[in-house]
Amino acid sequence: MPSALEARDIRVIREGRTLVDGASLVVSYGEKVAIAGPSGSGKSTFLRAMATLIPIDSGHVLLDGVDAIALPPTRFRTRIAYLPQAPPMLPGTVADNVAAGPALRGETLAPERQIELLRAVGLDEAFLTRGANELSGGERQRVALARALANEPKVLLLDEPTAALDPETALQVIELVRSMATAGRGVVMVTHIAAHAEALSGRRYVFQAGKLVAVAEGP
C-alpha cells in the first residue's frame, strides 16, 4: 500500500517538557491505525503535530511523500481531516457546518451532497436545518465527521472520537470510522479506551514515553 501520511521522528517540547520524543508513524491509504495510551501520554499532541496544527521542534510530516512544510497549509489541511475530542460546532445550522470547508474556498456544497454526507455518518436530512449547538455529543461527532468529509480528505486523524459517547454510540462511531478506511482513506484514531482501539481492528500502537510502541500488526 502506498504511504498517505507519514510522521517522521516528531519531537515536541513545551516549557522544557518533552511531550513527543521522536515518534514516527506511516499510514497508508485504506489503512486503520489506533493509538492507545493513558491521558497525558502525548498521543493527542502527536496527532495535532501530524495535522500540522502545532509547531514541532524537529521531525517531518509528509503527505504522499512531500514535506508538509513545502505545501501551503490550506492545501495540506484539506487533504487531511483532523477532529479534536468533542469537536466544536461552528455558529449556524448543521448545513452551515457541513458546508463550511468548501465555503472557505468560496465553493458551495450542493444540498444533495450535504444530504449524502449526513447519510454517510448515519444522520438524515432533517438535521440540516437544526442549530448545530443543540445537538447531542454523538450527533456533534457525526456532524464534525461529515463536515470534515466535505473536503474529501485522504486521511482522517481522529482524537478520542468515542470518549464522550455511550458504549453503544461509541461502537457505531467506530464502525463508521472503519467504513471510512474501507472507502480508501487512511485513518488514525487516538483513544484511551483499549477496547475501542481493538474494535477498530487495524494496526495498534501504545504511546509510551513520547514514542509509539507497536502492539499489534492488525489483520
Place this chain on the structure above:
Amino acid sequence: MSYLEIPLPRLVVTLGLVALAILASRWKRLDLERDLAWGALRGAVQLLAIGHVLLLLFKHERPEWVALAISGMLGVAAATSARRVEHGPSARTLFPYALLAIVLGSVVALAPVFIFVVPLHPMYEARYLVPISGMMIASAMNVVAQVFERIFAAAHAHAGEIEQLLALGATPEQALARHVRASVRAAMIPTINSLLTVGLVALPGMMTGQIVSGTAPEQAVRYQIVILYQLVAVAAVSGVLAGEFGRRLLFTPHAQLRLPKRAPASDMRA
C-alpha cells in the same frame, strides 16, 4: 482674550468637590477614598506640569521640542495600550505594534487637517499641534487597547473553533475573521456614539474650552466638527491596524494558532 482667570486659592477651593466624593465613599463604604485622593493629586500635578511644559513650548517654539513632546505622548500612549492585555503577549512584544497603530492612525487624521483645513504657519505651531495631536493619540490609545484586549481574549475563549477552522483549510484571516470584526466594531462604537449624541447631551471639551476663552461659537463648532471627524478616522485606522497586528501575533508562519503566555493551551492536552 476675554475670560475669567482662576487664582490659585480659588483652585484649591475646588478640592472641596473631591472631599465631597471622598465623604460619599466613606459613608457608603465604597473603599475608594485612597483612589480618589491619589487620582485628584496625580491629575492636578500632571496637568499643572503639562501647563508649564506647554508654556515653555509656546515660548521656545522649535520643531525639535514640539517633536519631542509629541513623541513623548506617543510613547506613553503605546506603552499604556500594550500594558496588561489579558491573554495577550507581553507588553514588550505588543509595544511596537501598538506604537505603529497609534502613529499611523494619528498621522492619517492629523496630516490632511493641518495641511488643508487648518494650515499652520509654521508647520510645527505648538498651540494647535500639541493639544489636537494629544486628542488623537489618546483616542487611538483607547481604541488599540480595546482591540488588543478583545482579540486576544476571543482567541483564548474560541481556540477550539479557530483551530477547527484551520483544520478545515481556513487561512488565519478566515479563522479569526469573526473575532477581528467584533473587536474592531466594539472599539469603534463609542466614537460613533459620540458623533450621534454630540451637542444633544454634552458640549465636547474642546468646544467648551474655546467658547469659554472667547472664540465665536460658530468657529468653535467648526473646530469641533473637524475634531470629531478626525477621531472617526483615528478609530478606524488604528482599530483596523490593531486587529491586523493582533492576528499576526496569534499565528505562526505555518498558520498555526499561537496562544500567548502559559494559557491552558489545548496542545498540552494529551
